[in-house]
Amino acid sequence: MCRIGAIKSRNYVHPSLALLLMQSQQKGHDNSGFAMVMQDLGGLFEGYKHLPTLSMACTDEGLKLAEDILHAAGFNRVLQWVPETNNLPGLDIIAMPNYVFETFQYPKNYRSAPQKEKEDLLLEMRLQLREALEEDDLGFVYSFWPDVITLKEIGDPKDIGTYFNLWEPDNKFTAKVITAQCRQNTNYDIVRYAAHPFFLQGYTALANGENTFYQKNKEFQAKLHHGYIGFESDSQCFLYTMHYVHRVLGWPLNYYKHVITPLPFEELSSRPDSDVLLAIRQSLAHLEINGPNTIIGVMPDSTLFTCCDAKKLRPIVIGRSEEMVVFSSEVCGINELLPDRNWEDDIYPHEREMITIDADLEVQRWRQ
Amino acid sequence: METVKVQDLTANDLPWKIRYDASRCTLCGSCVATCSFRAIEAKVERRRMVFSEGDFPDPQQRFSAVPVIRQVSTLVSHCRGCGGCEKVCPNDAIGPIRNIDNRLPIVTRCLSGDSIKRGGRKNLESTVRTLDKMRVGRISQMTDPSLDAQRHTFDLLAPFGRILPAGKLPFHLGANGELVNDGQAPPVRWIYPVVIGDMSIGALSWRMWEAVAMAVAYLNEECGMPVRMCSGEGGVPVRLLKSKYLKYMILQIASGHFGWNRIANTLPHMVEDPCGIIIKIGQGAKPGDGGLLMAQKVADHIMAIRGVPKADLLSPPNHQGLYSIEESVQKMFLSMNAAFKFRVPVAIKVAASSTSVSVFNNLVRDPYNIVGGFFLDGVDGGTGAAHEVSLDHTGHPIVSKLRDCYLAAVTQGRQEQIPLWAAGGLGRTGDLAADAFKMMCLGANGVFAGKLILQMAGCIGNEMGRCNACNTGLCPVGITTQNPTLVRRLDPEKAAQNIVNYYLAMDQELKKLMAPIGNSSLPIGRSDALITTDRAVAERLKIQYVC
Numbered sequence: 063m064c065r066i067g068a069i070k071s072r073n074y075v076h077p078s079l080a081l082l083l084m085q086s087q088q089k090g091h092d093n094s095g096f097a098m099v100m101q102d103l104g105g106l107f108e109g110y111k112h113l114p115t116l117s118m119a120c121t122d123e124g125l126k127l128a129e130d131i132l133h134a135a136g137f138n139r140v141l142q143w144v145p146e147t148n149n150l151p152g153l154d155i156i157a158m159p160n161y162v163f164e165t166f167q168y169p170k171n172y173r174s175a176p177q178k179e180k181e182d183l184l185l186e187m188r189l190q191l192r193e194a195l196e197e198d199d200l201g202f203v204y205s206f207w208p209d210v211i212t213l214k215e216i217g218d219p220k221d222i223g224t225y226f227n228l229w230e231p232d233n234k235f236t237a238k239v240i241t242a243q244c245r246q247n248t249n250y251d252i253v254r255y256a257a258h259p260f261f262l263q264g265y266t267a268l269a270n271g272e273n274t275f276y277q278k279n280k281e282f283q284a285k286l287h288h289g290y291i292g293f294e295s296d297s298q299c300f301l302y303t304m305h306y307v308h309r310v311l312g313w314p315l316n317y318y319k320h321v322i323t324p325l326p327f328e329e330l331s332s333r334p335d336s337d338v339l340l341a342i343r344q345s346l347a348h349l350e351i352n353g354p355n356t357i358i359g360v361m362p363d364s365t366l367f368t369c370c371d372a373k374k375l376r377p378i379v380i381g382r383s384e385e386m387v388v389f390s391s392e393v394c395g396i397n398e399l400l401p402d403r404n405w406e407d408d409i410y411p412h413e414r415e416m417i418t419i420d421a422d423l424e425v426q427r428w429r430q
Numbered sequence: 431m432e433t434v435k436v437q438d439l440t441a442n443d444l445p446w447k448i449r450y451d452a453s454r455c456t457l458c459g460s461c462v463a464t465c466s467f468r469a470i471e472a473k474v475e476r477r478r479m480v481f482s483e484g485d486f487p488d489p490q491q492r493f494s495a496v497p498v499i500r501q502v503s504t505l506v507s508h509c510r511g512c513g514g515c516e517k518v519c520p521n522d523a524i525g526p527i528r529n530i531d532n533r534l535p536i537v538t539r540c541l542s543g544d545s546i547k548r549g550g551r552k553n554l555e556s557t558v559r560t561l562d563k564m565r566v567g568r569i570s571q572m573t574d575p576s577l578d579a580q581r582h583t584f585d586l587l588a589p590f591g592r593i594l595p596a597g598k599l600p601f602h603l604g605a606n607g608e609l610v611n612d613g614q615a616p617p618v619r620w621i622y623p624v625v626i627g628d629m630s631i632g633a634l635s636w637r638m639w640e641a642v643a644m645a646v647a648y649l650n651e652e653c654g655m656p657v658r659m660c661s662g663e664g665g666v667p668v669r670l671l672k673s674k675y676l677k678y679m680i681l682q683i684a685s686g687h688f689g690w691n692r693i694a695n696t697l698p699h700m701v702e703d704p705c706g707i708i709i710k711i712g713q714g715a716k717p718g719d720g721g722l723l724m725a726q727k728v729a730d731h732i733m734a735i736r737g738v739p740k741a742d743l744l745s746p747p748n749h750q751g752l753y754s755i756e757e758s759v760q761k762m763f764l765s766m767n768a769a770f771k772f773r774v775p776v777a778i779k780v781a782a783s784s785t786s787v788s789v790f791n792n793l794v795r796d797p798y799n800i801v802g803g804f805f806l807d808g809v810d811g812g813t814g815a816a817h818e819v820s821l822d823h824t825g826h827p828i829v830s831k832l833r834d835c836y837l838a839a840v841t842q843g844r845q846e847q848i849p850l851w852a853a854g855g856l857g858r859t860g861d862l863a864a865d866a867f868k869m870m871c872l873g874a875n876g877v878f879a880g881k882l883i884l885q886m887a888g889c890i891g892n893e894m895g896r897c898n899a900c901n902t903g904l905c906p907v908g909i910t911t912q913n914p915t916l917v918r919r920l921d922p923e924k925a926a927q928n929i930v931n932y933y934l935a936m937d938q939e940l941k942k943l944m945a946p947i948g949n950s951s952l953p954i955g956r957s958d959a960l961i962t963t964d965r966a967v968a969e970r971l972k973i974q975y976v977c
């Protein structure tokens with residue numbers, strides 16, 4: 063069972079906090095990887111919020127290929143940050159040769175294009191890069207999006223932290239929202255793409271658990287949008303449904319919950335909005351999820367939320383202070399980060415609830 | 431003594447021989463009275479008896495005429511193996527025995543010059559059923575716990591009606607950020623995933639039909655299970671049409687259009703809409719053939735309900751139209767939709783065939799969304815009457831065809847837009863829950879069953895040639911006959927109770943299958959839950975091969 067966590071903070075925070083959050087939850091599982099997505103970036107990237115940043119792990123050849131493709135498409139690099147790595151002997155990490163975080167200016171003809179067009183271009187580019195690099199295992203393209211950085215690696219999370227120098231806080235590499243996962247590998251080969259959090263066009267999702275409707279979710283999603291690819295993990299389905307419901311269909315976030323864990327027919331039929339809910343349930347029956355899981359999601363506007371399966375078979379805890387809200391699979395993670403908080407304010411969401419944290423760290427508990 | 435010619439029909443040529451033990455028989459006559467086929471009769475035999483009367487053995491013989499029960503050996507009145515005589519005999523003196531040297535298929539044709547007709551299901555037993563080669567093999571444990579069939583709630587409902595893709599739903603965003611439904615979408619009913627298949631009121635006795643209707647009403651009103659039954663072609667009693675129970679009925683229209691006058695005339699008096707309409711194009715048991723109701727079964731009330739004279743009622747193989755079949759079917763769909771003002775879903779029933787996927791694709795792509803369900807009926811389905819050659823030798827098994835249709839929907843991303851319903855020998859081994867569950871994993875939204883419902887009520891017919899006389903109007907248990915004496919044999923309340931109990935048991939069993947795979951909703955399309963030890967099956971159905 064993976065452990066997941068998320069931090070949303072008023073001020074920029076360093077990923078060492080995410081490592082700390084996850085470290086205390088490591089006992090008893092294999093720790094086969096660590097991954098995180100940082101959104102609403104500070105430090106080096108703060109001045110480039112409107113420009114897309116490419117997050118990629120690759121070989122030298124892969125790096126060159128990716129840059130060539132982007133240049134050919136008219137993108138110009140405006141910032142590059144390569145994390146210093148400590149390749150100490152004995153570290154449990156299977157690292158790629160290069161980790162690259164590069165920010166680009168849009169091609170000339172796109173600079174004044176509508177936002178949607180830019181966003182579609184970014185997705186096309188990422189898919190193109192991914193495909194190009196996939197061929198000879200040249201590398202992994204995780205995200206290409208403004209104000210977002212993704213890092214995924216195979217190995218012991220602690221060692222991954224050491225390797226990337228993430229244990230040492232600084233103010234160069236920070237963000238206001240960080241989602242992270244410590245991987246417990248079960249069903250799948252250890253593939254970098256299979257590590258949560260997953261990211262698509264501003265949406266991030268990570269989950270702890272299993273989706274027993276994976277097969278039908280996957281078969282359905284594969285035809286819904288060309289960005290729904292990979293399916294290396296059953297939890298990718300959570301992201302794609304979120305993207306589909308909120309971005310493609312344009313429905314408010316609450317309906318995401320109605321889609322993935324619809325109310326039982328009996329309950330549904332006695333509600334005033336039963337016609338809408340029933341229509342949703344029947345049209346999107348193949349996006350329903352089953353099995354035990356908790357989902358953490360981040361929206362394009364950096365709203366953080368969580369919800370879980372209809373039987374509450376996977377736990378999550380939310381702790382908060384004035385400055386910060388922390389989601390964690392186990393409460394010990396929160397204790398590390400917010401030891402002095404009022405424990406009585408912790409939230410243990412239940413199965414029909416969706417908790418959202420907005421820009422002002424205001425917590426909203428929405429009942430399905 | 432009469433001369434016996436080699437061509438004469440004797441018990442040896444028939445599928446069943448009567449075992450009779452004169453020494454146990456008390457000549458009560460029960461067996462003869464019970465045999466609806468008149469396959470046995472009382473006769474007198476000349477018997478030799480050896481006896482001795484003195485103190486010392488002194489064998490003498492005596493001839494006497496004794497009454498006995500004898501088998502009748504004619505084409506019309508041969509034993510169907512129903513076992514009725516055996517059941518009623520107080521002394522275990524009589525009963526049928528299967529005759530493996532049976533020549534009936536040859537002699538019937540030779541003597542009658544006509545094709546053989548019968549009811550029941552396909553009688554050519556082949557290998558193990560595909561459904562029995564599959565198991566539910568993906569069990570939830572540990573990290574993904576299974577559910578508790580007793581404690582958790584399960585949603586066992588299936589759609590009947592055309593479902594729009596999410597992007598086409600008539601929604602807009604309301605003032606408070608909620609979705610508002612402000613347009614019209616096709617009607618969809620959520621019903622129990624096992625529908626009682628279409629058996630007409632002419633094919634069934636009125637008591638049997640009533641028993642099914644009673645069971646359905648009870649399941650709905652008392653057990654909270656929204657089970658629906660399909661009327662079959664041939665109309666519905668007006669009293670039912672005008673009652674609130676109409677909502678539990680799916681009305682059927684087939685190529686004979688029998689009974690539809692009455693239904694149309696009753697429209698203004700209906701207090702409830704029917705659950706749905708099924709337009710029957712074909713039937714799995716006799717694909718390419720229309721319905722067949724022999725004159726023997728066209729009793730007065732059938733004549734009234736259907737509006738026909740007493741004659742063989744043959745539905746044409748196709749729906750007739752001036753221009754083309756497609757046109758007439760299209761028209762029928764539109765008029766059925768319009769007749770109920772687009773409040774009632776209209777589905778289609780076709781026989782499984784090599785071409786089913788094209789038919790399905792055409793319907794799925796139809797831009798008017800007029801088809802609200804694809805009922806696919808496989809070769810192992812039952813029938814009240816058909817030509818034996820069609821029954822035994824035409825048709826297509828349901829399993830792979832259903833799977834093909836589902837995968838065709840997957841390829842187009844149109845899963846469930848037209849719900850898939852499968853039938854054709856499901857529950858043949860008596861275990862409908864398992865068959866239904868596996869079909870759902872392969873992509874069916876639900877299943878329908880007919881023959882098994884009759885078996886719940888007491889039908890003793892089987893796939894090895896037992897009985898199958900539904901076409902004769904002489905059903906020994908009063909199920910498929912209109913003969914008042916025979917009909918009275920069926921206790922409709924008991925039959926209804928059996929059906930209700932079977933449904934209750936099946937409901938539990940479905941939950942018992944859903945729980946271990948950790949699903950609280952039906953596992954439609956969860957082929958990952960199935961495994962098979964047969965490579966060919968695995969490959970064909972795209973499920974996991976195991977050994």
Ligand code: SF4
Nearest residue numbers: 465509510513514515
């Ligand atoms: S088994 Fe049935 S058909 Fe045969 S003789 Fe007995 S009652 Fe008649």
Ligand code: SF4
Nearest residue numbers: 889891897898900905
């Ligand atoms: S018992 Fe009746 S319904 Fe069953 S096979 Fe015989 S005739 Fe048909």
